[in-house]
Amino acid sequence: MKTSTEKQLFNYALSNKKIISFALICLIVAVSLELTGPFIAKTVIDHHIVGIETEWAQLPSDQDGAVSYQQKYFKRADRVTDQDQVVAYYTLIQSERNYYFIEGQLPLNSEVELNQDQQLSVTVNGQSEIISGNPLTTDDLYQFFQPEVTPIMRLIAIYLGLIIIAAFFQYFKTYLLQVHANKIIQQMRQDVFKKIETLPMQYFVDRPAGKILARITNDTEAIKELYVKVLETFINGFIYMIGIFIALYLLNPTLASVCLILIPLLFLWMKFYKKYAGHYNRLIRSVNSDINGSINESIQTMPIIQAFRQTKGRQTEFEQLNGRHFHYQKKMIALSALTSYNLVTVLRSIAFIGFIWFFGNGVLTVEGFISTGVLYAFADYLTRLFEPMSQIVNQLPQLEQARASAERVFELLNAEGESIGDHNLDPVKGKVEFDDVSFAYEKENYILNHVSFLATPGQTVAFVGHTGSGKSSIMNLLFRFYDPQKGKIKIDGVDTSTLDRQQLRQQIGIVLQDPFIFSGTIISNITLNDENISREQAIAALKAVGADQFIEKLPKQYDQPVIENGNAFSTGQRQLLSFARALAFDPAVLILDEATANIDSETERLIQQAMSVLAKGRTMLIIAHRLSTIQHADQIMVLEKGHIIERGTHDQLVEQDGNYYQMYKMQQDSVTEKIIS
Template structure:
């Protein structure tokens, strides 16, 4: 049973676990430092700002900085008295609106000033009213009472600022480590995906458009990158932050913190519901996106045909159909996301604040304990902070689901059976090729080749001819081990190809295709394919040997001339000469020419014929021929029809037989031309 997509994504994350763990430690430290802020603020408010509204005691003399001098008296907060202080009388500092009053006696903490007239102040507490002596304080008087608080406020605010700065340093390292780890994971995943693409058999590519495969290597891995780069960090950061906030809330008030815990199951349930629908929508979106890529790729490659046959409207219609499907499901995702993001979090935030007000309000109305301004501030601060990571987590749910679907598509490709690329050394072969009773079918029981037998000795040139679909290219595909036969065996120098790795089989075999592929780069890089074993001198010698120097040396940069995509600046014949030079530079023991002269003009054919003679020296050549004039000097010509060998012999022998080969040759020469005497 294969592990789930989530588990496999997690396993990829473990490849960078060292840096991720260090990043998480930095995150926890940063969150811990940040969340001390409201506690510090609470202390500043309760102990040093609102804290002066308390009982003050007159003492005989000043012993420390906590004692102030006011109206000829030494006053000190009752909560800061020491054994050295000798008490004289009690006073209380009260606030009413914007005014402060110092009354000449101790009053209950829940007292409030009703009115003031000269030195008579009316206060109320516990449903009673009382007139007491006191004075109204001006700004400078009030500043005197604040003097002992200035130093600790500055120290606490300095501590707060210092913790924020230290937390920002840890946040930087956290972000750096997690981002670098995420990009490293994606680099590793893309390498794995591309490596698997190289290991896949040819029939995988036959059944799938190139655009769809490209989408998995690029678009899908990019979506997964967002998971590690942004989503993972957001979720981890959010959960650590929320955990820290709940710890702080429990330290402040366990009852209210317990009520706030209800947001966790609500968030979890919503994530499960979102996953259910978003996963379905995203599968369609990612699949349609691949089809769009495939459609664009096919349209660009086939644009000359599309325009020549006036199929632009039909092609546009097909594209619009795919684009419309993509739009419809994107709209469904938008609706789902819109219901999630700010709507969900705002609703939860509103419920939490209503619970907060109800809880403390009911306590006050019932005569329970009153909360201080500092506790109130800290709770509001923590509740506000609690919903910030929740908002970020909820907003990342669409990206999370995109990454999950993209991950499933990437792992589906990685699960395709391939063959490991192993660079095993193999001595140069002589070039002996034997097909022994070989039968082959691309699809089950639909045999393209039937009981094919032939033997090519080292150094011989053997040509294969036949009508389209006769099995010529299938023979070359089998020899190159792009496919393996269902019946019979293929041997090279007496070794069965099935006992060798595909790389060993191909190590000493070269190929020149009917439509040669030219890579982006330079003329020389197309010959060497950046193989260090092929020197510049060897590559230039190969180009000169096949006659390609005749047009290359007229180029501005000659052998270092830049080459565009598929060598579009060169003619078909020139590209073919480059592919011949490439084959010659690698010096294969066996060379396959797959209709290499089919698209060549008459003038270039002469160069190609000379190049073929150069290539034929010292190696076995298997030629799939369209033009029979190019294979007249072959050691043996094999004629195929519907997957079976019907004739064998040299050019002259086959003409004498007056069979299928004779008829093909006669058609190419033209009915008006006389067949030479044989």
Template sequence: MKPSTEKRLFQYALSRKKLIIIGLICLIIAVGLELTGPFIAKRVIDHHIVGIQTTWLEVEANSDTDTVDYKDSFFKREDRLKESDAILNEYTLVQSENNYYLVEGTISRHRSIEVIDDGRLKISYDQSTELIAGEQLSAGDLYTFFGPEVHPIILLLSLYLGLILIAAVFQYTKTYLLQISANKIIQKMRNDVFHHIEALPMQYFVNRPAGKIVARVTNDTEAIKELYVKVLETFVNGFIYMTGIFVALFLLNTTLASICLLLIPLLFVWMKLYKKYAGNYNYVIRTTNTDINGSINESIQGMPIIQAFRRTKETQQEFEVLNNRHFSYQKKLIVLNALTSFNLVNAIRGVAFVAFIWFFGSSSLTGESVITAGVLYAFVDYLTRLFEPITQIVNQLPQLEQARVAGARVFELLDEEDEEIHPIDSTTIEGDVKFENVGFAYTSNNYILHNISFHIKPGETAAFVGHIGSGKSSIMNLLFRFYDPQKGAIKIDGKDTSSLSKQQVRQNIGIVLQDPFIFTGTVLSNITLNDPTISREKAIASLKAVGADQFIEKLPKQYDETVGENGSEFSTGQRQLLSFARALAFDPSILILDEATANIDTETEGQIQEAMKVLAKGRTMLVIAHRLSTIQHADQIIVLERGNIIEKGTHHELLQLYGNYYQMFKMQQGKKSAAL
């Protein structure tokens, strides 16, 4: 059983686990440093700002910096009193609205204060009230009592600022490491995908348009990149941040922190529901996007035909069907996202703050507990911070689902059975080719070839002729081991090809196609294919041997001339000569020419014929040809019809049979005479 997509994506992440772990450690440190802020603020508010509203003791002398000199008397906070301090009297500093009063005696915190007149204060307790005299403090007087708190506040704020700066360094390091790791993971994944594509059997490419395969390598891996670059960081950062906040909340108030824990299962349930629906929508969207890429790729390649046959309207309609399907499911996904992201989090935030107000409000009303301003500030700060990672996580759910669906599609490609890669044997072959009762079908029981048998000795040239669908190209596909026969055996130098690796077979076989493919690069790179074993001198010699130097040396940079996509700047004949030179440079023992002269004009045909003679020297050559004039020199000509060999012999022998070959030859001769 294959592992799930999530597990395989995690396994890719493990390829950079060292950097990721270091990044996560930096993240934990940064989060820990950031979350000290509310605790420092609580200390500043409760102990140094609101903290002056406490019991003050009149002492005999000014003993240290905590002593306040007020109207020729010395006062000190009760919580800062030393054993050596002599107490003369007790006072309480209280606040009523915006004014502060110094009241003789000790007043409980569990009370309310109301100013009556001329400094008289009404103190209300749970079931009693009393009137006391209080001295109103001016702003200057208040600052006198506040003086000892300035230095500690500055120290605490400096500490907080320092921690924030240190946290910023760790946040930067974390972001850098995680981003680098994410890009390295995607680099590895793309390399794996492309390497796997190169090892896939030819049947895979026959059944799938190029645009769909390209979408897997580019679009899908790009979506997965966002998972590692952004989603992973957001989720990890969010969960670590939330963990730190919950630890802080439990330190402040266990009951309310426990209530806030209900957010975790709620978030988990929503993620499961979102995955169910968004996963289906994203699968259709990405599949449709792949179909769109395939449609665009096909339309661009076939644009001359589309315009020539006036099929632009029909092609546009076909594209609109795909585009409308993409829009329809994208709209469904947008509706789902709109219901979740901000709306969901705002609703939960509202419920959380109602619970917060109810809890502390009811506790205060019943007199069970009165929280300090610092605790209130810290709790509200932490609660506000708690919803930041939740919002980020919820907003990343669409990207997470896109990455998960894209990952499933990429792994589906990676799970395609590939051709086993074996080390290449340096042993060369002589080029003896033998087919023994070979039967082959692309699909089960629909045989293309029936009991095909022939023998081509080393150095001989064999030509295959026949009408379209007779099986000529299938024979070449079997020899190249793009496919394997269902019946019979194919032998090279007496060895069954099925006992050899595909790399061993192909290293000694070259091929020239009817429509030669020219890669983007230079003229020389198209000959060597960047193979280090083929020197510049050997490549140039191959070009000269086939006569390609006649047009190459007229180019501005000659052999280093830049070549565009598929060599569009060259004529068909020139591209074919480049293809011949490529085959000659690799010096195969067996060479296949698959209708290499089919698209060549009469003037270029002479050059091609000379090039074929050069290629034929010292190697076995199998030629598929429609132009019978190009194969008259062949050592044997094999005539095929509906997958059967119906005639075999030299050109002259087949003409004397007055059979199918004779009819094809006379027909082509007649067309040539009529043309003249």
């Protein structure tokens, strides 16, 4: 059953549950500590700043926490422990911008003012009366506020300490999540590269190298942003929102319940965004791969492009791809612009309108009085609620980009690869047999038809024929780059389809027409860093093919640095290195795929000398273009349209006066013409 992209991303995210769990614990602790701020502010406002507007008890003498006013001592009534000591009660009340100290007990929402006779008048529920009391000056008010300074400073110090502790937990959370995110991408890239090495050749035939490269680099980089930035933002956001809703419920369950409607609205918008943004992002990533493929192809074929004056054509093709990329990006920008600002702004405005209406319509009555501290705390939490919402919404474009990239990466990871055995095959003698083999790259379009031959250990078998006759397909089948639709291929009598591909390839060496030289040194190109091949063996292989003649003239000889593809060497020199590489691995079967087609006569002579030595006791299969290089072969197979039409030694085929003789005669005439000219 196919696993969804989201589930595969989730499985990677949980690759180290201990780190994730510890990071989440750090986050929860940090959020909890940070969200104490509004509650502390509420306490400071209600109990210490606005809290002085309350009933005060007159005491007979001074005591801890008492305030001296007009040579009398007063203490907040809620802090008096011995009610028997109370002489009288007073009320400190604010009316408009003035403060009054009134004898007796009054409701805090009473209206107090000085009348024309400079007497204090109080209005309660529409009823006015003259009361006894005094307006307070700023200095007087400070006297009543002074006992609150110490607890306020204490609460501020506590909050500052909590913030510092929260900062440490935030650091550990961020560090752990970031390290884990980069570890995920490291593992994903390793998995992708490992998968690529197991994919069958057909996978690479159907897809340009640039597109595959884009999946390993660009797409995994987009997924990295998912784990590094998006995932942390979403986790932070949701934990913060949960913490804020808990705080809102502690303050006012009714309004907190109303605010819950924001969650389904956010979820519905994310579903809407996913539908349209996901489509555009898939198109963008696809076009981006096409751009990578075009650039890769242009760089590799730049000599041909310039030689045939195709620079304008390639530029036009690139501009078309770039234009498509811009077109879809513009659509994404329009969708993101609608999301990132408008959505959160509208929701925030609606929430604050509801907040104002709720607190201004019925809750400010005597029965439902809400303190200033609660108002402040609720407004603070409501403001904080939209910060993670805004961050989450702003990360939606990156989330969809990552999802589109993940689909492409997991499409590669989920592709069926070839199994790689971890145990070696016993050395083989080198008996190669094709038994009525037929093969087609596509459906019924057979490249090989009923091919049968036997190469015994120590024999040299050559295959010749015109382009498209099926010569290279025989080698592809022997290496199990592909498997035949019909017939069997055997090594020492064992059907190769029953062996792991890597087990089989350990016994076979190959030299291609166009050799590839890796970055490194000459020695590393021969050993390929295989611990089973010593430096001495590598040097011996190089000397066997005659490569020592040019290597020992180099400044560092066998340790000479080599750039990618060995561009500092001639074609013949690179071919000698490739030939030595195959010999160093000492295969039971050695394949030369037109290995002498692109080299000069002098280099060909060196390889011929090496081949005569190395062919002893080793099965050698040669795909030949130059017939002069295979005249010593024990068998020569002539192919035409996938059939073996002639077979025998060089002399036997020349005597038959058939296709082989015609090819041989044409090459001889060509050589004669060159000599004469």
